[in-house]
Amino acid sequence: MEDCIFCRIVRGEIPSDKVYEDDRVLAFRDINPQAPQHVLVIPKRHIASLNDAGAEDAEILGHLQLVIPEVARRLGIAGSGYRVVVNTGPDAQQTVFHIHYHVLGGRQLQWPPG
Numbered sequence: 177m178e179d180c181i182f183c184r185i186v187r188g189e190i191p192s193d194k195v196y197e198d199d200r201v202l203a204f205r206d207i208n209p210q211a212p213q214h215v216l217v218i219p220k221r222h223i224a225s226l227n228d229a230g231a232e233d234a235e236i237l238g239h240l241q242l243v244i245p246e247v248a249r250r251l252g253i254a255g256s257g258y259r260v261v262v263n264t265g266p267d268a269q270q271t272v273f274h275i276h277y278h279v280l281g282g283r284q285l286q287w288p289p290g
């Protein structure tokens with residue numbers, strides 16, 4: 177999508193601190209980190225949210241989730257542990273409507289989340 181901020185990051189129009197990239201998926205550091213390690217993993221193809229994902233997205237979202245442990249290894253948190261969060265809709269405070277998986281780690285995380 178033309179105006180989507182994460183599509184613009186995919187196209188290289190907005191710089192990002194990339195951690196992982198392949199033909200379908202991009203992972204980059206969150207601009208407003210909530211933990212010592214905080215990375216967003218996104219499909220390069222625009223999907224607005226989990227609510228907007230359909231059967232045609234099963235393969236890309238499956239691939240994306242399989243990429244997450246590799247991202248965690250690159251961040252050095254695969255062994256210590258990490259949390260994966262997909263904020264969806266207003267109550268979850270989703271602010272960017274291009275689906276993104278937050279990967280958070282590098283400290284003891286609290287449960288339940290706020």
Ligand code: DGP
Pocket residue numbers: 181190192193204205206207208216262263268269270271272273
């Ligand atoms: P959410 O609330 O789940 O929609 O989180 C969106 C996240 O995206 C938020 O943690 C901040 C991050 N973010 C927004 N704009 C940019 C950007 O231009 N670059 C990077 N690296 N992160 C961004």
